[in-house]
Amino acid sequence: MTTAAPPLPSVPRGRVKLLAHWEDRLAQGLLLTSCAVLVVFLLAPLAMILVKSTEDKSGAFVGLQLFREYLQNAALRDSAFNTLWVALVVTAVTVPLAFTFAYALTRSCIPWKGGFRLIALTPILSPSMLAAISFIQWFGNQGALKSWLFGNTVYGPIGIIISAVYAIFPHALMIVLTSLLLADGRLYEAAESLGTPRLRKFFTITLPGARYGLVSAAMVVFSYTVSDFGIPKVIGGNFSVLAIDIFKQVIGQQNFNRGAVVSLVLLLPVLLAFIVDWWMQGRQQSQFSARAVPFAPKPSRGFDLAMLTFCIVVSVFILAVLGMAIYTSFIKLWPYDLSFSLRHYIFGLIDGGVIDSYFNSLKMALLTAAIGTTLVFGTAYLLEKTRGMRTMRAFIRLLATIPMAVPGMVLGLGYIFFFNHPDNPLHFLYGGMLILAASTIVHYYTSSHLTAVTALKALDNEFEAVSASLKVPFYKTFFRVTVPVCLPAILDIARYLFINAMVTISAVVFLYSPDTKVASIAIINLDEAGG
Amino acid sequence: MRFLASKCWWQRVASVAIGGAMAWTVPALAQKTELLVYTALETDQIKAYEEAFYKAVPDVTLKWVRDSTGVITAKVLAEKANPQADLVVGTSASSMAVFANEGLLQGYAPKGLEKLSPQYVDPKKPPEWVGMDVYGAAVCFNTVEAGKQNLPKPESWKDLTKPVYKGKIVMPNPASSGTGFLDVAGWLQMWGEADGWKFMDALHENIALYTHSGSQPCARAGQGEFPIGISFEYRAMKTKKDGAPVDIVFPSEGLGWDLEASGIMKTTKKVEAARKLMDWLATPAAMELFSKNFAVVAIPGIAKPLDFIPADYEKRLIKNDFAWEAKNRDKILAEWTKRYDAKSAPKK
Numbered sequence: 001m002t003t004a005a006p007p008l009p010s011v012p013r014g015r016v017k018l019l020a021h022w023e024d025r026l027a028q029g030l031l032l033t034s035c036a037v038l039v040v041f042l043l044a045p046l047a048m049i050l051v052k053s054t055e056d057k058s059g060a061f062v063g064l065q066l067f068r069e070y071l072q073n074a075a076l077r078d079s080a081f082n083t084l085w086v087a088l089v090v091t092a093v094t095v096p097l098a099f100t101f102a103y104a105l106t107r108s109c110i111p112w113k114g115g116f117r118l119i120a121l122t123p124i125l126s127p128s129m130l131a132a133i134s135f136i137q138w139f140g141n142q143g144a145l146k147s148w149l150f151g152n153t154v155y156g157p158i159g160i161i162i163s164a165v166y167a168i169f170p171h172a173l174m175i176v177l178t179s180l181l182l183a184d185g186r187l188y189e190a191a192e193s194l195g196t197p198r199l200r201k202f203f204t205i206t207l208p209g210a211r212y213g214l215v216s217a218a219m220v221v222f223s224y225t226v227s228d229f230g231i232p233k234v235i236g237g238n239f240s241v242l243a244i245d246i247f248k249q250v251i252g253q254q255n256f257n258r259g260a261v262v263s264l265v266l267l268l269p270v271l272l273a274f275i276v277d278w279w280m281q282g283r284q285q286s287q288f289s290a291r292a293v294p295f296a297p298k299p300s301r302g303f304d305l306a307m308l309t310f311c312i313v314v315s316v317f318i319l320a321v322l323g324m325a326i327y328t329s330f331i332k333l334w335p336y337d338l339s340f341s342l343r344h345y346i347f348g349l350i351d352g353g354v355i356d357s358y359f360n361s362l363k364m365a366l367l368t369a370a371i372g373t374t375l376v377f378g379t380a381y382l383l384e385k386t387r388g389m390r391t392m393r394a395f396i397r398l399l400a401t402i403p404m405a406v407p408g409m410v411l412g413l414g415y416i417f418f419f420n421h422p423d424n425p426l427h428f429l430y431g432g433m434l435i436l437a438a439s440t441i442v443h444y445y446t447s448s449h450l451t452a453v454t455a456l457k458a459l460d461n462e463f464e465a466v467s468a469s470l471k472v473p474f475y476k477t478f479f480r481v482t483v484p485v486c487l488p489a490i491l492d493i494a495r496y497l498f499i500n501a502m503v504t505i506s507a508v509v510f511l512y513s514p515d516t517k518v519a520s521i522a523i524i525n526l527d528e529a530g531g
Numbered sequence: 532m533r534f535l536a537s538k539c540w541w542q543r544v545a546s547v548a549i550g551g552a553m554a555w556t557v558p559a560l561a562q563k564t565e566l567l568v569y570t571a572l573e574t575d576q577i578k579a580y581e582e583a584f585y586k587a588v589p590d591v592t593l594k595w596v597r598d599s600t601g602v603i604t605a606k607v608l609a610e611k612a613n614p615q616a617d618l619v620v621g622t623s624a625s626s627m628a629v630f631a632n633e634g635l636l637q638g639y640a641p642k643g644l645e646k647l648s649p650q651y652v653d654p655k656k657p658p659e660w661v662g663m664d665v666y667g668a669a670v671c672f673n674t675v676e677a678g679k680q681n682l683p684k685p686e687s688w689k690d691l692t693k694p695v696y697k698g699k700i701v702m703p704n705p706a707s708s709g710t711g712f713l714d715v716a717g718w719l720q721m722w723g724e725a726d727g728w729k730f731m732d733a734l735h736e737n738i739a740l741y742t743h744s745g746s747q748p749c750a751r752a753g754q755g756e757f758p759i760g761i762s763f764e765y766r767a768m769k770t771k772k773d774g775a776p777v778d779i780v781f782p783s784e785g786l787g788w789d790l791e792a793s794g795i796m797k798t799t800k801k802v803e804a805a806r807k808l809m810d811w812l813a814t815p816a817a818m819e820l821f822s823k824n825f826a827v828v829a830i831p832g833i834a835k836p837l838d839f840i841p842a843d844y845e846k847r848l849i850k851n852d853f854a855w856e857a858k859n860r861d862k863i864l865a866e867w868t869k870r871y872d873a874k875s876a877p878k879k
Contacts, residue, residue: 075868136756140754140756141755141756142754142755142756155739155740233743233744237739237740238740240872247707247743248704248706248707248743250605251599251601251707252601252705252706252707253706253860253861254604254605254629256605256608256609332774333753333774333775334754335754335755336675336774336775336776337774413605413609416606416609416610417612420609420610420612420613420615421612422612422613427613430615431615509598509602510602510605510609513567513594514567514594514595514596515594517596
């Protein structure tokens, strides 16, 4: 599965003419390996879902009949419409928020940048459900801030939107931050010496440089909102969305066939996202050339103050959500008995078996981070910086955009159908730790991939050109130049995968076995128990 | 050494391998059999039941995969091509009926089966699933919020359709939750189709929202988010025990119910051990453990009265036909969805 650590080839050296040739072949071979991995762990399980969508409950082939039934059902059409507009609102709110936050962290001289970064990361420390539970406590019928909603109920689109913005913010921030991180200071210096106003610099240098990251972030936010069912399940009330329709079919009625149909409808936005991505590919210019000077922001009183205020407001908002959850965990009975109590911890950690499963979580998260980062960054590098096999490159790019729109539950189901099939030679993986890690990597592949690509796009291809002309093999350039320059993004990806692996439930819920039970499952078991 | 030398190399390898395997299997015979059990039981119940089972049957160990009824049912059905579990324990009888229809279970009559009430056991001979205990519909009524909002305590299902409760009630969506379906199927069986739907039409006017889990309504009522939650008795009891200001109402007309039931997977290779577990689950000792959590268990006369649950609870259960439920489930859910899901705008 590892792609970024190519074994030193035992090709006879010294035949300089052949060097470029086998090097390209090596890169292509590695790319093929990545492609194979994605096909086995993403496409094949999804294909099993696709097959289900053309069968009835007894397994007989019915063609497109289920799709036809689906389109004729008014309630389901409503959910499609609801899903669309809610996801659009969440995208329109989250991306500018994340961009401004990232802008403040990279382009201003505000203090406590590390602290803000850390706070902004906290929403991924818990399953998305927690946000919804916390918002009910703030804005629900017993909520402290109920009056802020002017008589509207939090159970419905309002609750879904604010919870989703909260939960998705760190995912968007990671990508946008990467796009702003690598900037060439010389461009700004030149602009400054020409007397360019701040606003004009922003529109002519900053924004074009971050364009790919912004579009990618928007794609991730949109697909995440569409495919997450934890939030609408808790706070959605009667407002129906597609992810809940899948939940009803798969968990409520065990009708995998109809669930498969809805899942495939969810994939439609991905096609759109892929087209946008493909269209953007050619339009992004790299800013960070070999002669670039890292950008260092200069203090500017008014601007810094505005940015600081913004960061504080966002951080307070994030901490308020987290704080409510922590507060509730320490009191006896919300909202009637607010005296201090540790009973939730005793019940939760000791009786619930969370501690036992904690080690499994740690192991799974380490596996996910190690394998995932290598696979994601290695593949992104090969895609961006090596040559040949154009069709396959497009194919891999398409594969990389799919996972975000596949609800984890559906991915998990596909894994059962595929890996638990008696004829599958990979059946031995079923029930093991590796399959949990694989499903988690695949589930969070899109945002990690887009972060890696955003980082690599900022890096000028001249590095590769120079290396090639000096007959330095690409993997040397990779380890000596690319990895060190992209280290912040690589660490971001590893951290992101690690944390998500610790808290993920959606795909894992179908795949864990008694020996690989992870803490997040134990917690969700308790959440169901504890309401 | 001479006889070793007289053999060719593969014979030597084989003899070493066989010897090794023998050395490994002889103690293995004395080792415990491990069963993989899928369950929807609560975490704390698993612990108590497991401890008692180990005392009674020391040579079997249990490995659990626990989740909500919906997830467990989906997992078992998704694994249909290559089942993993040896048994399913403590999962709703309606799910067990689905597994039986799919041919996933094998029949076995546990020792002492004749002591169990026949309505809590699969009618097939030998039964493919055997009940453990009963859970029925119950309503959580938040007395603090009711006081604030001047709501009288409801005593019957019909009471819940009174205009005073408009927007005050939450219930599980039968399309996402087994508990929700248990309620709907209960009303339809109790009053017949026409009156049943008429009742639900009236109730729908008062429902604030339909939740996607069976425990959520009581949890919400316990938090005072909505004063009335339609849920089931185990969850209601637990909410009250946790200290929430709720009264548990058992509507007078009758209560829909389901069972926690167990059965052996047809594909298990460990039939002996699986049968030992089934035998134990049908013993009075096991029933006594169940009765700590449930007011009605499969062997009559064992259950002791529980706090907050009336003594005549079992008499309030309606006559439940699992076969009818299974046959009509899709039809009922389609009708329900058509009536109440399409006008899904949240009410204030």
